[in-house]
Amino acid sequence: MPKKVAYEGRVESWSVMDKDGKTDEKMMPKLSKEQVKEMLRWMVLARVFDDKCFKLQRQGRMGTYAQSTGQEACQIPVALAMQEQDWVFPCFREHPIILMRGFPMAQYLWYWGGDERGMKVPEDVNVFPVAVPVGTQMLHAVGYAWGSKLQGKDVATVTYFGDGGTSEGDFHEAMNFAGVFQTPTLFVCQNNQWAISVPRKKQTRAETLAQKALAYGFEGIQVDGNDVFAVYAAAKHALDKAHAGKGPTLLELMTYRMGDHTTSDDAKKYRPPEEIAYWRERDPIDRLKKYGKANGLWDEGFEQKCLDDAVATVEKAVEAYEAFPKPEPEDMFKYMYKEMTMDLTEQMAMLKRWLDEERQE
Ligand SMILES: Cc1ncc(C[n+]2csc(CCOP(=O)(O)OP(=O)(O)O)c2C)c(N)n1
Ligand SMILES: [Mg+2]
Known part of the structure; x- marks a missing residue:
């Protein structure tokens, strides 16, 4: 007799630490005290960096900037779980993981200052350039992972994208390819509840974004994306699988974009204050601090030192960034391709004429 069997399509939901910093010992990943402190230091540095960039933009010292505040726990533990030879394929809100993976801070600021030369990634930094077009980086990550697998190299790739990114064709193509070819890829979806002013519920009718992986096999x-321990446990699990030749994993990290979409946005126009208050209570740094205090890893002295070191690091990088050579307006045409296309040549000539006229007036 044929039977009808309901397909549940449910996925697991992981959390280790509650909002008051209490952990579930059964779920707690193995981490040394020093590793926990390292995560705290990096999260504080990322927050200080973010705050400084926002201010630099407001002072006209930097270009449009996308803040990562509130999403630090989606990134710092992943960097810690990665092996040295692994690669990150970011979108545009991944400052914490990009910096922790060794991208020089001053050079990174150079890029956000509007100069593409900043994205010439140093040879020894396993990070792909920032991808502003939503979704493209996922395909790059899968392609790189597949290439490495064919070459017999033990390399995993980690790609970041948002809840909005899951509506792009690139997401589905990358996921399908990764499933079919069993590439060593970790897909990290930072579900920060919004894609500019579009809420998560308008991206998909599906109950979770994580369940999309099931369709690709x-x-x-x-995962609670504001819980460093849950994110570390899930990333380690996925990366161990990738390195053991057991294929890709999708993590949907539940988090919140605490700031505006970018410095060109005003989120007050579309987000209720209660929602922000709810997430503020779940701030990933505060939660880890509470854990740290209860477990003898955090006190006022340590907090002050983390802050002082972070401010000093960021200020030094800003000074170096502002001393870099400024781009000429023509550079934006010259930089695009190895050889300029006819269109670009014409456009550059037009801009030159216009600038010459301006200078004469
Ligand atoms: C292909 C493409 N379409 C549209 C945009 C404009 N855009 C930039 S970010 C963004 C929303 C992204 O939302 P999400 O993926 O949730 O990431 P988040 O910004 O929340 O981190 C859009 C529509 C773009 N950069 N690229
Ligand atoms: Mg989003």
């Missing part, structure tokens, strides 16, 4: 896990 691999594991998807929903």
